[in-house]
Amino acid sequence: MLSNTIRRSVASASNKRFMSAITGVQGREIIDSRGNPTVEVDITTSQGTFTASVPSGASTGAYEACELRDGGSRYMGKGVLQAVENVNTVLKDTVMGMDAADQRAIDDAMIAADGTPNKNNVGANAILGISLAASKAGASAAGVPLWKHYANLAGNPNPDVLPVPCFNVINGGEHAGNKLAFQEFFIIPTGAETFSESMAIGCEVFHNLKQVIKKKFGGDATLIGDEGGFAPPCDVESGLDMLMEASEKAGHLDKITVGLDVASSEFKVAGKDAYDLDFKTTGADKDTSMTLSGDEMIAFYKSIIDKYPIVTIEDPFDQDDWENWSKIVAAVGKDVQIVGDDLTVTNPIKIQQAIEEKSANCLLLKVNQIGSISESIDAVKLSKQNGWGVMTSHRSGETEDSYIADLAVGLCTGQIKTGAPCRGERTAKYNQLLRIEAVLGGAAKYPGMGFRTPSWMG
CATH class of the missing domain: 3.30.390.10 (Enolase-like, N-terminal domain)
Structure with missing residues (x-):
């Protein structure tokens, strides 16, 4: 006290x-x-x-x-x-x-x-x-509505852009009890025409994914993780394969792209240029071949980018591994969004360092990382002014409060991740966005593949 x-x-x-x-x-x-x-x-x-x-x-x-x-x-x-x-x-x-x-x-x-x-x-x-x-x-x-108030606070004259949702439909890392190292696998309806259509696509792929997983691994594998996604006993590539299969079964393969939150700070090997993709296993069963160097991680990322329609990767390296962050932005950053979460923690000081070192090209906006609305707005404006994307984000421990939906519209972030279309604390945000879309009516814009550069630049 x-x-x-x-x-x-x-x-x-x-x-x-x-x-x-x-x-x-x-x-x-x-x-x-x-x-x-x-x-x-x-x-x-x-x-x-x-x-x-x-x-x-x-x-x-x-x-x-x-x-x-x-x-x-x-x-x-x-x-x-x-x-x-x-x-x-x-x-x-x-x-x-x-x-x-x-x-x-x-x-x-x-x-x-x-x-x-x-x-x-x-x-x-x-x-x-x-x-x-x-x-x-x-x-x-x-x-005024909350989203309009946030727009006024930030100086956004036209808060009419609904965010593209990044549905976290497969959970791993610290969000699930499976062996999967990567924390989140997204279905992103970039081919939708409206936010409402994006929700329909996300829900339909989610339900088809449940059937795909159940057929491959049994009913127990359709249990869900902290953010509503499934937690099957898969590896990275088989997880991505299942996303593609579910999207095809849903009839939306031509309307979706995919993304990853690697959360690699959770499995960085201390003191070494190494990442342990089998970090959840101990003892004799541990697969040492799954420990990769920074360059090997970049080669792996490039291989899956070539094979799957990956448009965004979050936290591909540890929060202090600035050298490898800069390497991956140089290697793939033109076509793929490289999102700073642990690297930038919604902090303008960290964001400025990442801008100068060309270590990311998108901010993950988490207001509790910095601790106030005003500082969050500062972080978004700094990011936008330097050509970055901004992805509004929930946390794995959430409440029924839906303010991040209003924040995403008010600050024109163009993209949001708030879990699978499952669990009330996740759907509360999606439902608020549907309400905002209804209020905006014909004025509502959906950026689709333009999610990295929505119109307002702050």
Whole structure:
């Protein structure tokens, strides 16, 4: 708990009263989709109470902002009561009376109250809960939908682009109990004409994939991982083969491309230029031939790019392996999107380094990696201004909150990944996008194969 001295040192809220002045802040501990605690926050203004909840990752980058956990035995150390306490004390004291419509001032005040570069004192999960809830209150104050409010905050004049969904239909890595090293395999309906059509394609391929997997491996192999995808006992190429087979059976082979989230920081061999694709196996059964050097990994990526319609690869190398990141961008980056997640952690400092070193060409936008809406907008604008793509992303530990759907439209990211079309915390985001599409009507645009460069450049 923060000392009274620190609490007294935070900037006091202005005495000026606004129509959307924050009159109440209430944090609580709720449960995420993996059965772990997370932070939820209510912000109250004269217009009502606005609630937001914070996601959490399983495969997390070393440079992400601090997610404050309690430790100890309760919830196996994953409790967030201290973060909630910080919401209800020092951060509440900081934002009370502030204008909910002034997102930047609220976020800056909380960051100053924390006083550390990585939000170690109060926790990024505490700050983000208030930041998200305030954004909803700000949208209400402005009398606009949340996606429009995010667009206004970022200076996007035409928030009319629906994102292309990257459906994570096969789970591996830290998201599943199979032996598969790569964490996510995407079906991407780049050939659809509308977002609604993309959803139909994704759902139909997903159901056909279930039948393909069941026929090959039996019913047990159709159990799902953390993000709703199946977790069959396959390797990388047989997984990709099944995506192709399911797409063909669904009648959509000509309308889909595929993508991968390798999450390779999870299986980098410490101190060596090596990656252990059999990292889940120990003892005598371990296959040492599956440990590849950086150059061998690039050769493998090139071989599957030649064989399958791969258009995006996320985290192909470890978060500190800058040399191999630059090599793969040089080798395939013109035709394939190379997405920085653990490398860039939605942090403008890391993004700038990757821009200078030509180590990626797309940002994975995860607001809980940086800890506030304002900083997330900064990260997106920096990326867009340098010609990068932006993929809005959920986390493996999610809640029913659907704000990332609004963020994807408001910031014109052009692409989103939020799991398979399965599990309520995943479909909540897809359903919100369907609602936004309905509101936009004929003005709604679907970028298709142009997902890397949607119109607004920030």
